[in-house]
Amino acid sequence: MEIKEIELTKDRIEELIKLSIDWENENITSTYMKNEYEDFKDYRVIACLEDDKIIGYAFIHSLIQDKDVHVMEKNSKYMYVEELYVKREYRSKGLGKLLMDYVIDLSKNEGLDYVYLVTPTKNYKAILHFYIDEIGMDFYHAALYKKL
DSSP: OOEEOOOOOOHHHHHHHHHHHHHHHHHHSSSOOOOGGGTTOOOOEEEEEEETTTEEEEEEEEEEOOOHHHHHHHHOOEEEEEEEOOOGTTTTSHHHHHHHHHHHHHHHTOOSSSEEOOEEEEOOHHHHHIIHHHHHHOOOOOOOOOOO
């Protein structure tokens, strides 16, 4: 098992698209739609590899905050985690934590101030446990809805 940043070749993008189709089919998030080729523009990919096959990944993007917000001051540099996914059969083995630890260490090494993400999940208790209890992130806000 290896965690590293990977080059986005055509084969790797196709592999990631197949994983995103698996994710969409799992129906574990309320708004997730599979990736297309153009979705990889401007993102870096941290992958968890087993026998050179991607079994988990994080799409990341470094940004600069353009205005003061509740949790970040204007001009703060941060790593935005667009997606974090681990194949179903590899979950609960610590791979998501390894991916996030890699992203956090990478962000520190690049001199960034924050790691930030939004997660549209159907299992908010598990996600909050993962990101708050296991990763040590702080809670910012919740967006709730009721379809009528």
